[in-house]
Amino acid sequence: MTDDIDWIKLSGRRAKGRRPRFFNDPALDLLYSTVLALTAEVSALRERQDTLERLIEKHGVMTRAEIESYEPDHRAGEERGLATRAFIARVMRGFQQEVEAMESSDPPIDDIVAQLSRK
Amino acid sequence: MASRLPPPYTALTRHPMLPHASHDEAARFNFLAHFNRYLTDMIGPGNRLAYEKRVLPAFRAEHGRDPTHRHEIRDAMNRDSWHRTWSALKRNSMEMRQHYGRQMVLRQLDELDAMARQYNEHSGMLELDPSIRQPEYQTLVDIHCQPGGYHGEERPGDVTVGANYDVGLFATTGGALGGLNDGGGQAVVQWIKGERPDWTPRRILDIGCTVGHNIVPIAQAFPEAEVIAIDTAAASLRYGAARAAALGVTNIRFIQASGEDLSRWEDGYFDWVQTTMFLHELSATALPHILAEAYRVLAPGGMMLHIEQPQYSDDMPLFEQFLRDWDAFNNNEPFWSAMHEQDLKRLLAETGLPPESLFVANVRAVVDESLFPPSPDGSKEDYGRAAIWNAYGAWKPLNKAEAA
Numbered sequence: 001m002t003d004d005i006d007w008i009k010l011s012g013r014r015a016k017g018r019r020p021r022f023f024n025d026p027a028l029d030l031l032y033s034t035v036l037a038l039t040a041e042v043s044a045l046r047e048r049q050d051t052l053e054r055l056i057e058k059h060g061v062m063t064r065a066e067i068e069s070y071e072p073d074h075r076a077g078e079e080r081g082l083a084t085r086a087f088i089a090r091v092m093r094g095f096q097q098e099v100e101a102m103e104s105s106d107p108p109i110d111d112i113v114a115q116l117s118r119k
Numbered sequence: 120m121a122s123r124l125p126p127p128y129t130a131l132t133r134h135p136m137l138p139h140a141s142h143d144e145a146a147r148f149n150f151l152a153h154f155n156r157y158l159t160d161m162i163g164p165g166n167r168l169a170y171e172k173r174v175l176p177a178f179r180a181e182h183g184r185d186p187t188h189r190h191e192i193r194d195a196m197n198r199d200s201w202h203r204t205w206s207a208l209k210r211n212s213m214e215m216r217q218h219y220g221r222q223m224v225l226r227q228l229d230e231l232d233a234m235a236r237q238y239n240e241h242s243g244m245l246e247l248d249p250s251i252r253q254p255e256y257q258t259l260v261d262i263h264c265q266p267g268g269y270h271g272e273e274r275p276g277d278v279t280v281g282a283n284y285d286v287g288l289f290a291t292t293g294g295a296l297g298g299l300n301d302g303g304g305q306a307v308v309q310w311i312k313g314e315r316p317d318w319t320p321r322r323i324l325d326i327g328c329t330v331g332h333n334i335v336p337i338a339q340a341f342p343e344a345e346v347i348a349i350d351t352a353a354a355s356l357r358y359g360a361a362r363a364a365a366l367g368v369t370n371i372r373f374i375q376a377s378g379e380d381l382s383r384w385e386d387g388y389f390d391w392v393q394t395t396m397f398l399h400e401l402s403a404t405a406l407p408h409i410l411a412e413a414y415r416v417l418a419p420g421g422m423m424l425h426i427e428q429p430q431y432s433d434d435m436p437l438f439e440q441f442l443r444d445w446d447a448f449n450n451n452e453p454f455w456s457a458m459h460e461q462d463l464k465r466l467l468a469e470t471g472l473p474p475e476s477l478f479v480a481n482v483r484a485v486v487d488e489s490l491f492p493p494s495p496d497g498s499k500e501d502y503g504r505a506a507i508w509n510a511y512g513a514w515k516p517l518n519k520a521e522a523a
Contacts, residue, residue: 001226001227001229002225002226002227002228002229002230003229004229005225005228005273005274007222007225007226007228008222010221010225010273011218011221011222011224011225012218012221013221013266013267014266015214015217015260015261015264015265015266015451016258016259016260016261016266016268017259017260017261017264017451019210020206020210020448020449022203022204022206022207022210023203023207029207032207032208032211033211033214036208036211036212036215037215039150039154040147040150040151040154040215040219041147043146043147043149043150043153044143044146044147044150047142047143047146047149047150048142048143048146051142067142068141068142070142071127071129072127072129074489074490076127077126077127077129077130078124080127080149081124081125081126081127081149081153082124084149084150084153085124085153085157088153088154088157089157089161092157092161092162095161095162095165095204095205095208096161096162098165098201099161099162099164099165099168102165102168102169102172102201103168
């Protein structure tokens, strides 16, 4: 560990250059950064849990050193890749369904409500 | 399906200079590799749908014509909520890649700096020149949102930016550059061995080498060659030279120098002058300067080769040009747009290379495909980041006297 620098503070340093603003409300830009970072953390937690389960199954015992040095073999790497893909699909559902929505052309629900009230 | 997924981070070749990734640090990079692939595969197509279904019809209604330039498409798409959302996701993934790489590197910076010093003192492969100033095009913004760019220091003599660059290429490309992030250099080697199997260049120059990941495989393929790798950024060279030494390479000298001034090398000194994904990080003034210097130091009969993403030609649809331009405006690649608009063959011809000596070849990253899937292409391509390139090159004609 490097002690004479604040690695947590330094690692978060911004890149020079004005950041594009993607949304009309700047709070939304900030919210995206937090949601995505949390998403990554959940993904990392799941991966760690997967490691634990594999090691427990393999040995029946567990040490932190074993977790730190665990490397998925080719098959485990693929299995975990699939699981990550499925996880991302859950978190990203809203965006992915928006793509589907753009492919179709559903009228507003108000129109349906009005339509059904008439006949 | 599984064959196309990114490999786990632990598939990278762990050379001694590569920062050690803890379990969760590797897992975060795994997330980003998959997240980037998902953005390209599943979310990215929404850009075209938004364009065709509402942005283009609105543009036609307003202007009575189709867009005639990629910038018109960009202006229109930047008002579209979907494209803005997609851009926010992609920008964040780039920023997370930097943050995660820097956390990994900075927490072990003492060890990395000490190891780099040791390698560089013993190998003699590093030659720094404090009089070299960073060109403006490297300092106006931190290129591709890497804090500190290629040259910044957290403390004097450190290797942070070089080490962070090396560890994060995996996440950005989804492992498409292979175990040593050297798929580009490997591709060049495979191409030249097929093109001229008996060619043995004596001296090779790599301009803008950063951490040397693409010149190392070239130096290994031509172990008798004297290889010079230059960059203006000492912070990247320190890491790159140590990395090359750690990989057992002995025939590269990493020299701090600017490609705009190669005056320390005489005319015709090199048989091969190479740049790999470098020209797009210059400026309109610097690009022709560097090409002219490259031409000058290239020996008659020698080869100049520049690896880049495809240029924007009239044949490339405007919408694809717009997508490929995203990094210029959203990922701190400010010369990307103007550079890809240039006719590189014309620029090369302006150095004095005869038109008939010029060529363009297509190359793809060469990786260990048992571990690393090939870079997705076609509609699945992550424009600007795919490990699929054009090689713009030329064989400099022999002097008339030598040819006779």
